[in-house]
Amino acid sequence: xxxxxxxxISGTWSLFVGLxxxxxxxxxxxxxxxxxxxxxxxxxxxxxxxxxxPDPESGGPLCIxxxxxxxxxxxxxxTVRGEKREGVKGKVLTEYTxxxxxxxxxxxxxESCPVTPTKAITFSRxxxxxxxxxxxYIFDLKKRLEAENR
Ligand code: SF4
Ligand code: SF4
Numbered sequence: 001x002x003x004x005x006x007x008x009i010s011g012t013w014s015l016f017v018g019l020x021x022x023x024x025x026x027x028x029x030x031x032x033x034x035x036x037x038x039x040x041x042x043x044x045x046x047x048x049x050x051x052x053x054p055d056p057e058s059g060g061p062l063c064i065x066x067x068x069x070x071x072x073x074x075x076x077x078x079t080v081r082g083e084k085r086e087g088v089k090g091k092v093l094t095e096y097t098x099x100x101x102x103x104x105x106x107x108x109x110x111e112s113c114p115v116t117p118t119k120a121i122t123f124s125r126x127x128x129x130x131x132x133x134x135x136x137y138i139f140d141l142k143k144r145l146e147a148e149n150r
Contacts, residue, residue, distance in 0.1 A: 036128070047105045048049060048124035050098055052145045053115075059149040062120040062141060065091035069109035069121060077102040078109060100129075100137040 033040055052061045065082030077099040105123070113119040114140035121141075131137060 015023040039086035039128075042125055043126060046123075046125060046127065047107070048126040049100045049103065049105075049129075049139060050109060050121045051126075051140070052096060052126040052141045053118055053120050053122050054145055054149070061093050061096070062118065063093045063096065063147055064115060064120065065093050066114060068112040068114060072108040074103055074106065074108065075086050075099075075102040098139045098141055100139055101134055 052063060054060065055062050063080070063082075065080060067080055070078045070080045079095060079097040079099075080093070081095035082093050085092050107123075110119055110121055110123065113121055129137070
């Protein structure tokens with residue numbers, strides 16, 4: 001009989017503990033975000049895929065096609081191509097491709113870029129990435145920059 005009573009008391013106690021937790025959370029502010037209609041601000045140190053930094057005057061890429069980022073990348077996910085054009089000092093960027101499926105976001109490409117005072121590549125704050133194929137994550141960063149300028 002005493003075991004029976006103990007069980008009732010313990011069951012009632014656990015019921016009130018559970019109810020207490022429910023009531024406590026009921027009065028706390030809502031933290032759920034209705035994604036994708038609402039989004040939270042990303043932390044300042046968030047790293048998205050890399051992107052080309054535009055020249056503040058022309059809007060074109062600051063990249064000088066030195067290839068340092070391509071060499072520094074441990075995952076071989078960068079392809080940089082450029083060409084010499086008449087009347088233009090240095091090379092002109094013709095292709096900058098990032099295979100984001102292999103990128104580990106290590107940052108070596110950004111660190112190795114010699115362009116000053118701002119680097120010619122940086123981390124984007126793009127976190128809303130979605131795709132159903134590998135190709136969707138192979139980014140033509142030059143085209144992306146041109147699209148932003150339009
Ligand atoms: S962050 Fe690292 S892995 Fe990604 S492209 Fe740059 S160097 Fe390569
Ligand atoms: S290191 Fe900088 S300047 Fe050199 S190719 Fe890469 S992005 Fe361009």
